[in-house]
Amino acid sequence: MIDMIRAELFKLRKRSMTWILLIILATFFCLMFFATYGIISSPPDGMHGVAIDEIKASLQFPGVFNTIFSTAGTIGTLLMIILGASSIGNEYGWGSIRQVLTRRGIRYHFVISKLVSLIIVAFIGLLISVVIGSILALITSNLLGSVNWDSITASLIREQLANFGWTLFALLPYILMATFFAFLGRSAIAGIGGGLGFYFIESIAVSLLGQAGGWLSKIPDYLIGPNVTAIMPPSPFSQGMLPSAGTSLSTLHATLTLTVYCIVFLTASLYMFKKRDITA
Amino acid sequence: MDNNADLVVRTEHLTKHFGKLVAVDDLSLEVRKGEIFGFLGPNGAGKSTTVGMMLGLVAPTSGKVEIFGLDTQLHLPQILKRVGAMTESIGFYPYLSGENNLNYIARITGGISSTRIEKVLDLVELSGREKDKFSTYSLGMKQRLAIACSLLSDPEFIVLDEPTNGLDPAGVKEIRELIIKLGHEGKTIFLNSHLLHEVEQICERVAIIQHGKMITQGPVKDLMKKGDLLQLQVTEPEKAMAVLNNLDWIRSIVREDDKLFIDVNAERYAQISAVLAREDIFITEMRAKDNTLEDFFLEITEERTN
Ligand SMILES: Nc1ncnc2c1ncn2[C@@H]1O[C@H](COP(=O)(O)OP(=O)(O)OP(=O)(O)O)[C@@H](O)[C@H]1O
Numbered sequence: 001m002i003d004m005i006r007a008e009l010f011k012l013r014k015r016s017m018t019w020i021l022l023i024i025l026a027t028f029f030c031l032m033f034f035a036t037y038g039i040i041s042s043p044p045d046g047m048h049g050v051a052i053d054e055i056k057a058s059l060q061f062p063g064v065f066n067t068i069f070s071t072a073g074t075i076g077t078l079l080m081i082i083l084g085a086s087s088i089g090n091e092y093g094w095g096s097i098r099q100v101l102t103r104r105g106i107r108y109h110f111v112i113s114k115l116v117s118l119i120i121v122a123f124i125g126l127l128i129s130v131v132i133g134s135i136l137a138l139i140t141s142n143l144l145g146s147v148n149w150d151s152i153t154a155s156l157i158r159e160q161l162a163n164f165g166w167t168l169f170a171l172l173p174y175i176l177m178a179t180f181f182a183f184l185g186r187s188a189i190a191g192i193g194g195g196l197g198f199y200f201i202e203s204i205a206v207s208l209l210g211q212a213g214g215w216l217s218k219i220p221d222y223l224i225g226p227n228v229t230a231i232m233p234p235s236p237f238s239q240g241m242l243p244s245a246g247t248s249l250s251t252l253h254a255t256l257t258l259t260v261y262c263i264v265f266l267t268a269s270l271y272m273f274k275k276r277d278i279t280a
Numbered sequence: 281m282d283n284n285a286d287l288v289v290r291t292e293h294l295t296k297h298f299g300k301l302v303a304v305d306d307l308s309l310e311v312r313k314g315e316i317f318g319f320l321g322p323n324g325a326g327k328s329t330t331v332g333m334m335l336g337l338v339a340p341t342s343g344k345v346e347i348f349g350l351d352t353q354l355h356l357p358q359i360l361k362r363v364g365a366m367t368e369s370i371g372f373y374p375y376l377s378g379e380n381n382l383n384y385i386a387r388i389t390g391g392i393s394s395t396r397i398e399k400v401l402d403l404v405e406l407s408g409r410e411k412d413k414f415s416t417y418s419l420g421m422k423q424r425l426a427i428a429c430s431l432l433s434d435p436e437f438i439v440l441d442e443p444t445n446g447l448d449p450a451g452v453k454e455i456r457e458l459i460i461k462l463g464h465e466g467k468t469i470f471l472n473s474h475l476l477h478e479v480e481q482i483c484e485r486v487a488i489i490q491h492g493k494m495i496t497q498g499p500v501k502d503l504m505k506k507g508d509l510l511q512l513q514v515t516e517p518e519k520a521m522a523v524l525n526n527l528d529w530i531r532s533i534v535r536e537d538d539k540l541f542i543d544v545n546a547e548r549y550a551q552i553s554a555v556l557a558r559e560d561i562f563i564t565e566m567r568a569k570d571n572t573l574e575d576f577f578l579e580i581t582e583e584r585t586n
């Protein structure tokens with residue numbers, strides 16, 4: 001099993017898609033930081049001083065960590081859907097899946113090694129996000145004054161380690177969903193379409209249902225997005241706006257709901273993959 | 281039976297349905313240790329599906345496959361350790377080099393050295409191009425890489441599904457020689473093919489299937505021998521088979537729909553029609569043929585294209 005995971009990482013490392021997605025991640029971070037800095041360095045007329053201070057805080061330590069994790073969570077979800085769906089779906093498209101299965105003969109090894117390697121990539125991606133985000137924060141902090149080193153305390157670091165864990169956990173349901181759709185449709189397109197489709201349709205549904213009354217407004221509490229919002233560090237840009245769905249959910253509720261999603265997608269993928277014939 | 285110890289493959293009433301389509305129909309065949317076994321049939325006959333079931337890619341609807349005496353449904357991982365396979369549509373990672381594709385397979389297989397990788401690349405004459413990306417390979421090179429890959433773990437049993445597909449005549453010859461060489465090394469080889477002459481030149485024994493059904497199996501020499509083969513079309517083929525099977529002067533009968541192919545001396549022809557008439561079975565067509573396997577095979581393949 002370990003050798004299969006390592007072999008999987010070998011493939012991901014050699015694949016240009018992995019690196020392209022990483023470049024997208026880094027570019028997105030740079031654009032976001034500099035665009036935000038651009039806004040506050042010449043704020044539009046009528047922008048409240050409070051709002052400006054909030055945004056400033058989101059670009060400096062320690063507030064910048066929330067920015068880093070929420071940004072990494074959002075863009076990371078989209079990138080991991082693409083990578084996860086491709087990692088599974090392309091095995092069908094290229095026919096390499098037969099090569100793998102006629103070597104091992106234990107189908108769940110394939111599914112598990114794929115997922116573990118994707119989680120490792122997500123972990124590394126998140127780590128890189130933190131590094132890039134911190135470097136950018138050093139730059140913006142200097143532009144806005146100076147780095148407040150006193151704010152970096154042991155408890156802050158502990159808190160950020162927890163945020164790191166929650167962000168990684170928040171990526172899981174979407175990774176598992178994208179891979180599930182890729183298995184279902186036996187293609188990368190099915191996985192990307194299913195994953196991104198769910199992501200966007202869900203966010204629209206959440207805002208529509210949020211306006212509805214009665215039991216309809218309860219539905220978002222059991223969807224993925226609001227529960228992800230509930231466990232993630234608050235996004236600096238959601239403050240001052242309408243309270244977004246999920247902010248009222250307890251961490252326990254969110255953790256359980258997301259865990260159920262993970263288990264369902266994983267079980268469905270494993271079952272389907274075990275049962276189905278692999279023909280040309 | 282001590283005979284079974286010599287069997288590498290044994291399928292027992294192996295059947296596969298895809299919805300209504302019966303791709304493999306009650307197939308029972310045996311491959312012995314050390315032989316090159318040809319599995320011959322026209323397009324769509326069920327060869328690849330059979331190979332899929334042998335390798336655990338396709339689950340049989342009923343019946344079973346035993347390899348090395350082990351049921352593939354129960355002991356697949358153990359079996360696959362001793363098998364090298366090249367499936368029909370070859371699958372590699374386009375962004376990896378040929379060598380890295382083998383590296384990857386070696387990693388997930390375990391116990392394969394880098395010198396072994398070099399050796400198999402050399403064997404299929406890909407040395408020199410091994411660092412190039414798989415996506416830049418020609419069809420023939422891809423095919424060679426797949427053959428190399430099937431040999432990676434130096435397996436006892438090698439399954440090749442149409443290995444010469446897309447190769448030029450020189451390439452076909454090389455691969456044919458390679459297969460024969462592997463046979464001499466004592467490997468057991470299962471070769472899928474729709475090319476009679478390929479099977480004829482390489483294989484010791486052959487099975488022919490059509491529409492998923494086994495038509496005949498036996499040593500190539502016997503099947504290819506020139507002889508009197510009588511082709512009969514009769515009103516009740518099933519009954520006719522039963523009647524004729526009781527006659528000890530008939531060497532073999534193969535049935536294909538309402539046609540019977542009978543291996544018998546020419547002087548017995550009249551006797552056959554008499555025996556059948558007694559049972560109220562009537563002959564609608566009677567033809568003497570001389571080359572068994574080839575005509576026979578052409579016949580079934582032509583029938584399909586018509
Ligand atoms: N996944 C599938 N779903 C439905 N039908 C299938 C599937 N796979 C194969 N078949 C059908 O099963 C039959 C046997 O196919 P198979 O690929 O085993 O033939 P083959 O003998 O290998 O042919 P060829 O010489 O063309 O490779 C064909 O009619 C094919 O259409």
Ligand SMILES: [Mg+2]
Pocket residue numbers: 327328329368441
């Ligand atoms: Mg085939």
